Amino acid sequence: MxxxxxxxxxxxxxxxxxxxxxxxxxxxxxxxxxxxxxxxxxxxxxxxxxxxxxxxxxxxxxxxxxxxxxxxxxxxxxxxxxxxxxxxxxxxxxxxxxxxxxxxxxxxxxxxxxxxxxxxxxxxxxxxxxxxxxxxxxxxxxxxxxxxxxxxxxxxxxxxxxxxxxxxxxxxxxxxxxxxxxxxxxxxxxxxxxxxxxxxxxxxxVNHSSGFVAGGTVPFRMGNAHPSLFPYEPLPTADGELIVITGNDGQFRKLCQVLDLPDLPDDPRFAHNQDRTANRAELRPILVERLTKRTKDEWFRDLLAAGVPCAPINTIDGGFALAEELGLDPVVTVxxxxxxxxxxxxxxxxxxxxxxxxxxxxxxxxxxxxxxxx
Known part of the structure; x- marks a missing residue:
């Protein structure tokens, strides 16, 4: 019942x-x-x-x-x-x-x-x-x-x-x-x-509404970029794009460890989220240079294992396939x-x-x- x-x-x-x-x-x-x-x-x-x-x-x-x-x-x-x-x-x-x-x-x-x-x-x-x-x-x-x-x-x-x-x-x-x-x-x-x-x-x-109501900011189109976070978008790899996300400084440090960029988190331009967001034009090519050395599936495996949020860009069949793989049983038949x-x-x-x-x-x-x- x-x-x-x-x-x-x-x-x-x-x-x-x-x-x-x-x-x-x-x-x-x-x-x-x-x-x-x-x-x-x-x-x-x-x-x-x-x-x-x-x-x-x-x-x-x-x-x-x-x-x-x-x-x-x-x-x-x-x-x-x-x-x-x-x-x-x-x-x-x-x-x-x-x-x-x-x-x-x-x-x-x-x-x-x-x-x-x-x-x-x-x-x-x-x-x-x-x-x-x-x-x-x-x-x-x-x-x-x-x-x-x-x-x-x-x-x-x-x-x-x-x-x-x-x-x-x-x-x-x-x-x-x-x-x-x-x-x-x-x-x-x-x-x-x-x-x-x-x-x-x-x-x-949500955040766009609040940005206008509480901050007086009218947002604008940024493609796949995020106005308040970086990286939080698709980045190119050797064989296609991979969504890469660092929602906090700890995740950015883990990303840099996997990419073999150990000094980057201590660079004052990139040490904190607001710094990375302000200096995304300088940071993006540094990340891309490393990511394009390997395939998206290789990065997906290693970044997830290190605790860095990332994702391939699937068609809807891929989304259902992953849900099945994770045991979410997304399909019911009536x-x-x-x-x-x-x-x-x-x-x-x-x-x-x-x-x-x-x-x-x-x-x-x-x-x-x-x-x-x-």
Whole structure:
């Protein structure tokens, strides 16, 4: 039994942020009922890639859920949706603010008949002046400043390789839901949890956000370089690049020992992190001259053994291969559908993988019968 066993989640969300949040909850034992329009979640059609004719985008974020298709403009279907909202412990949605009011599925209406409900809303730009803005991750990557930080210094801005703020907002929504559930356990009342992509983005920019808010610094693109650490980037070896990191003076000293540069840590230009960062243009060629004498795999082995953080630059298959090698068992198969293991490990209540991603309305009759009984 997962730690959230017995919790009923009415999932009125679609695309990525909401479904990712509810999959995390479902893995931990929550009973998630995915409410879809008769056309289904948009990600069902986001392909390629595909597996057995189904978009892997959809498969990756919808396991452990039951699906019911409801047309909210149909009175009978709307009645089912409203009964589900009255029965649920949690309702999560990512409609534009106010979009569910006409169906009586907004927070005010639902909490009037289900005062203990945790009602979670995910929007792009909040429920105030940004309510009319569509909530697409790429928009937020641009508006938040992330794209201005991504890419070569003299090149164009780039988006991140994934919808990073959708995922981040989904995790923030999950945290908010769990916190509100704990409050309900203590005080007996539900509440409205609101998460928006832009706020998640500004929080998730962490050191860059703090640099601006607390230090008045507007960061800029530095390619793969780090504004506050050196080395902390790919460096060339005899047969390709290797990520090399020294997060403190001790790690730098170990790096220099492996590179046979024993005097370098005592050079006042490089003795401390702020010195190395200020003098990176002088330090980099010294490190590169040594690193290009051997292959990246040789350096990877020896540097790791000495306690110096480093890494090859893999494609995603290499990342899964290393996780397998380390015993992390990154892939779980539910039915015939492989997916990525939930990243949280519990000592007593492990994540569960019982239901493959559902076909559209696969559990419609079952859910309608359950609502009639309850």
């Amino acid at each position: 997962g730690p959230l066993s017995g919790l009923v989640v009415a999932d009125f969300s679609r695309i990525l942020a909401g479904p990712y949040a509810t999959m995390l909850l479902a893995d931990l034992g929550a009973q998630v009922i995915k409410v879809e329009s008769p056309g289904g979640d948009d990600t069902r059609t986001w392909m390629p890639p595909v597996r057995d004719g189904i978009a892997t985008y959809y498969l990756g974020i919808n396991r452990n859920k039951r699906s019911i298709a409801l047309d909210l403009k149909n009175p009978d279907d709307l009645d089912v949706a409203q009964r589900l909202a009255r029965r649920a412990d949690v309702l999560i949605e990512n409609f534009r603010p106010g979009g569910l009011k006409r169906f009586g599925l907004d927070h005010e209406t639902v909490s009037g008949t289900n005062p203990g409900i945790i009602y979670a809303s995910i929007t792009g730009f909040g429920s105030g002046k940004g309510a009319s803005y569509p909530g697409y991750d790429l928009m937020v990557q641009a508006i938040s400043g992330l794209m201005s930080l991504t890419g070569d210094p003299d090149g164009p801005p780039y988006r991140a390789g994934i919808s990073v703020f959708d995922v981040m907002a989904g995790m923030h929504a999950s945290i908010g839901i769990l916190a509100a559930l704990r409050h309900r356990d203590e005080h007996g009342t539900g509440q409205h949890v609101e998460v928006n992509l832009l706020s998640s983005a500004l929080s998730g920019l 039915g015939d559908t492989p997916g990525v293991r939930n990243p949280i490990t519990f000592s007593q209540t492990p994540a569960e993988y019982e239901l493959p991603p559902p076909a559209l309305n696969e559990h419609g009759e079952e859910i309608r019968a359950w609502l009639t009984e309850n």
